[in-house]
Amino acid sequence: xxxxTPEVYEQGKGMxxxxxxxxxxxxxxxxxxxxxxxxxxxxxxxxTPDGVKQSLTIILNTGGCRWARAGGCTMCGYxxxxxxxxxxxxxxxxNQIDVCLEHERENGxxxxxxxxxxxxxxxxxxxxxxxxxxxAIADTFADRERxxxxxxxxxxDREKIGEFTQHGLDTDVAIGLETATxxxxxxxVNKYFDFADFEDACAEAAxxxxxxxxxxxxxxxxxxxxKPPFLTESEAAADMISSIERCAAVEGCHTVSMNPCNVQxxxxxxxxxxxxxxxxxxxxxxxxxxxxxxxxDAIVVSDPVGHGSDRGPHNCQECDDLVQKAxxxxxxxxxPAVFEQVSCECERTWEVVMERERSFNQPxxx
Numbered sequence: 001x002x003x004x005t006p007e008v009y010e011q012g013k014g015m016x017x018x019x020x021x022x023x024x025x026x027x028x029x030x031x032x033x034x035x036x037x038x039x040x041x042x043x044x045x046x047x048t049p050d051g052v053k054q055s056l057t058i059i060l061n062t063g064g065c066r067w068a069r070a071g072g073c074t075m076c077g078y079x080x081x082x083x084x085x086x087x088x089x090x091x092x093x094x095n096q097i098d099v100c101l102e103h104e105r106e107n108g109x110x111x112x113x114x115x116x117x118x119x120x121x122x123x124x125x126x127x128x129x130x131x132x133x134x135x136a137i138a139d140t141f142a143d144r145e146r147x148x149x150x151x152x153x154x155x156x157d158r159e160k161i162g163e164f165t166q167h168g169l170d171t172d173v174a175i176g177l178e179t180a181t182x183x184x185x186x187x188x189v190n191k192y193f194d195f196a197d198f199e200d201a202c203a204e205a206a207x208x209x210x211x212x213x214x215x216x217x218x219x220x221x222x223x224x225x226x227k228p229p230f231l232t233e234s235e236a237a238a239d240m241i242s243s244i245e246r247c248a249a250v251e252g253c254h255t256v257s258m259n260p261c262n263v264q265x266x267x268x269x270x271x272x273x274x275x276x277x278x279x280x281x282x283x284x285x286x287x288x289x290x291x292x293x294x295x296x297d298a299i300v301v302s303d304p305v306g307h308g309s310d311r312g313p314h315n316c317q318e319c320d321d322l323v324q325k326a327x328x329x330x331x332x333x334x335x336p337a338v339f340e341q342v343s344c345e346c347e348r349t350w351e352v353v354m355e356r357e358r359s360f361n362q363p364x365x366x
Contacts, residue, residue, distance in 0.1 A: 019071025019190070021268060035061060035092040039078075039120065041100040043108050045332070046116070047299055048146055049217070049254050050170070052332055056112040058100045062128045063087045065121030067152065067192065073178075074190045074229055077264030078120030090133045097140060113145040116174075124155035124173070135163055142167035148221060150174045153193055153201035156220075161208035165216035171208070172218070172255070175201055178225040180243035188228040190268075195246070198222070202252035209252070219254045222247040226260040226289070226302075226313075227281035229269050232357040233350075236281060240289045248298035255299040260286050260313035262306040273311070279363035280306075281313045283323040284350040287339045290327065294336040301331040310366070319344035 039059040046055045068076060104112060117137070121128050129137075141147055147169055156173050164171040177198050178189045185191045201220060208218040224243050227236035240258055247256045260281045263273045272278035286302050293300050304327060306312025308320035315323060322342045329338045349365060357364045 021071070035088045036095040036099075037061060038096040038100055041103045043104065043112060046114055047255075047301055047331055047334070048114060049219070049299065050146070053114040053146065054108070054110075054112045055114040055116055056100065056104050056108070057116040058097070058118070060093060060096055060117060060119045060123075060129070061088065062093070062119045062121060064128075065119075065152075066125060066127060068121065072190065073176075074188065074268040075225065075261050075264065076120075077267045077270070087127070090130060090136070093129065093133045094136060097137060101140075111144065114148070115141045115144050115146070116148040118150040118174070122151040122155050123149040124151035124157075124160050126155075134160070138164045138167060138169070142169060144169060146170040146172065148172045148174050150176070151201075152176070153197040156201040156204050158204050158208040158211060161205060161218050162211055165208060165212040165218055168216050170217045172221045173201065173205060174221040174223055174257075176223045176225075177243075177247065178223070178228065179239055180224075180246040181239055184228065184231070184239055188230045189225060198247075199250055202250045206252040220250075220252050221255040221257060222253050224256060224258045226258050226286060228261060229272055229278050230359065232359050233282060233285055233363075234354045234357065235359065237285045237289055237354070241292050244289070244293040244298075244300055245296055248293075248296035248300075253298060255301065256293075256296075258286070258289060258300065258302040260302065260304045260307075262304075262313065263311035276363075276366075279366055280311065282350045282353070283307060283313050283315045283320060283327070284347055285354075286313060286327060287323060287342075290330055291336040291339055294334065299334065302327055303331070315350070316344060316346035319346060 039061045041058050044055050044057060045052055065072060117123055119128055123129050147164055151173050153175055161171050175198060178191055179185050180195050182194050205218050205220045212218060224240060226240050244256050247253050262280055263270055269278055283304060286304060290300060290302060304313040304324060307324045308314050308317060314320050326338045326342045353364045
């Protein structure tokens with residue numbers, strides 16, 4: 001795994017201080033989880049380089065993200081849902097896959113052609129998902145069209161991707177880049193790697209794509225975080241626009257998913273939220289960023305989790321569902337004109353926030 005530079009990882013300062021705080025917060029977790037049951041599974045539809053596909057999304061219950069066990073990202077509470085002890089057996093993980101396939105049979109009209117597998121960590125990290133399990137999962141879904149697996153850039157290499165593409169399965173690696181700005185990723189998100197590491201992972205995917213020789217495609221799906229802590233609304237929006245443009249310019253990165261931050265338990269964001277130091281992003285900001293980046297050379301999507309709630313991205317509650325519907329429509333059609341169909345008086349408040357909110361202070365609005 002990459003190591004932070006001395007400039008961002010001094011003893012008792014910077015990332016080290018963040019990690020100490022995060023470890024203390026996460027030690028408060030009391031719940032435990034069954035290693036034979038997935039964390040979540042659901043059916044949906046997603047935009048892919050080959051068009052809109054029905055999707056089966058699986059969140060495997062693993063021992064958790066290696067970086068999160070060190071302290072981890074300021075906004076991520078998924079480690080609180082991981083199995084105690086740090087590892088899950090091959091048999092238990094395959095039991096989880098069986099549960100997900102049963103869910104698909106009971107709730108879907110036909111097998112989904114897009115499979116998305118997340119671990120709240122790194123699917124390609126063999127401490128979380130062993131090589132035997134990874135290959136068994138590749139075999140299980142060999143008859144589908146496309147698979148997305150989640151990983152930090154450290155663990156992305158052409159050989160691991162090739163275990164999926166050798167089945168003729170188009171393969172994307174979803175990387176939680178969060179932002180293309182190293183300072184924001186280090187100081188606000190507390191994530192250790194640099195944009196250059198993301199570019200290296202994209203290069204590995206490009207090599208895997210060449211190795212597949214037209215039998216399957218391989219690429220990268222960048223996950224960005226809209227409004228990490230310690231940024232104003234306008235700073236967060238500007239950072240997202242710049243980050244989407246930079247990701248779209250990297251060979252091998254064909255999709256950018258902008259995830260508006262939501263307040264999860266056992267996180268630093270949660271602590272800030274309860275002390276009036278954080279407000280999730282406005283849905284107007286999400287729409288603004290999507291409009292401004294509609295012409296980049298990549299698919300740009302967003303799925304605001306918890307929209308309309310105080311702990312999720314929201315406007316005034318009156319218009320939240322309408323704006324969310326427009327965002328979902330944009331995801332599938334990639335047409336910014338959908339946002340011309342929604343309006344609300346609260347948009348004026350958002351404009352004031354964008355103009356007047358300042359860093360290192362309380363949010364102007366809740």
